[in-house]
Amino acid sequence: MEVTAVRPIKTGIIGCGWFGEAHARVYREIPGVELKSVADLNIDRAKRLASMYGTSFYKTAEDMLRNEELDLVSIAVTPQYLAKTAIEVAEHDVNILLEKPLATKMSDWKNLFSKIKKRDLIFVPGFIELFNPAYRLMKEIVDSGELGDLFTLSSKRIGRFPKRSLKWEVGVTLDLGLHELYAQTYLVGEKPVPISCFISQMLNNENEDISILILRYGSTVGIIESNWLTPIGVRSVRVTASDGSIWLNYMSQEVGIDKGEESRIKRPRWREPLLVELEYAVKHVRSGTKPEINEDFANIIMNTLFEALGIAKRIP
Incomplete structure (x- = not known):
């Protein structure tokens, strides 16, 4: 043959x-x-x-x-x-x-x-986080309906200001907050609507180094916190729902499920997201x-981010 x-x-x-x-x-x-x-x-x-x-x-x-x-x-x-x-x-x-x-x-x-x-x-x-095995596991669990109706999504992506050899004309919202927006949007499967956005420039940079987004996905509320100030790296999300909650640590590729008196941690086979x-x-x-x-999904994310930055309020 x-x-x-x-x-x-x-x-x-x-x-x-x-x-x-x-x-x-x-x-x-x-x-x-x-x-x-x-x-x-x-x-x-x-x-x-x-x-x-x-x-x-x-x-x-x-x-x-x-x-x-x-x-x-x-x-x-x-x-x-x-x-x-x-x-x-x-x-x-x-x-x-x-x-x-x-x-x-x-x-x-x-x-x-x-x-x-x-x-x-x-x-x-x-x-890239959509290809993280732990994120995919979390989505499978959410999609299964095990947790019931989704109430809130709370994401945190923080870390020290990155040292770069070339100037980046971008603030923390587009650099870090974007990751959590596409992750929340894909997880819920609903188009996000920005409700409010708060930003601040603590390091006297040209762009914001603190960002807090509040969004609505149908009846679910999303909160995204990102900053370049905290001296430790955190990349996590927690979802609360009618029958329990689930959390994800992107870096360790761990997923935790909490339901009543039961808590369990799952670790899928590690693979490099890239x-x-x-x-x-x-x-x-x-x-x-x-x-x-694809580009259509990306278009939803980009439109939402720029709309959110357009209504952003600066924190003194």
């Missing part, structure tokens, strides 16, 4: 910082994927990453896209250039995995969203099918 060889999915990476390096490492772990090329305006950084994985390298995205035949490109550049770079890729009819926050201005996101729709591309937003995410993108590029986590 003759076995037909599977054509490798040819991938590229734009942005060779620490997260671009992570994408390169993970692509090499996925069977049937060939990492072909990398690009970065810092040509030395691109050259170094290319030498690690035996790929070609370029200074600009345009040069890479013009010279390489690629099926999927990961974009992990500085936030203010994410949307612009993704539009360049879309204009070459190449499928996209775009790291968060996707865009730093609503106008940039709208332009990108329009381009993706016009080109009919496969687009996967870099909503690996699961890239496998998901590759699967849909290979099959040519539209993913559930």
Whole structure:
């Protein structure tokens, strides 16, 4: 019986910082994927990453896209250039995995969203926590109805202000709060409506470093707290419901269920969320099918975030 060889999915990476390096490492772990090329305006950084994985390298995205035949490109550049770079890729009819926050201005996101729709591309937003095995377990339990009707979702994502070699034109809402918004929205399956938003600038930065969002998902209330001030990292969410509650620790990949006198902790088999995410993108590029986590879902998240920031009240 003759076995037909599977054509490798040819991938590229734009942005060779620490997260671009992570994408390169993970692509090499996925069977049937060939990492072909990398690009970065810092040509030395691109050259170094290319030498690690035996790929070609370029200074600009345009040069890479013009010279390489690629099926999927990961974009992990500085936030203010994410949307612009993704539009360049879309204009070459190449499928996209775009790291968060996707865009730093609503106008940039709208332009990108329009381009993706016009080109009919496969687009996967870099909503990495949706691919965390513990988050997926929590969603399975919530979807099963075991906990009854959902009342509240309370998310906390905090940590010390990140040291970065390049300036990021983004506040903590788009940097950290975004993770919890897409996680809450996907968990509940309802379109979020922002009720209020409170922000503060404690470190005298150009953008907010404390953010508290209050949202409504149908009859469920969501609260999202994020900051760059606390000297410990916390990434967690707790859901309360009519028949119990459930909590998730993203970092330890643990899920806790509390029902009456019963409490139990579940730990799914550990997997790297980035690996699961890239496998998901590759699967849909290979099959040519539209993913559930796509530009339409991303559009809900981006519209909600920018609407919330538009009504934000500053805390002195």
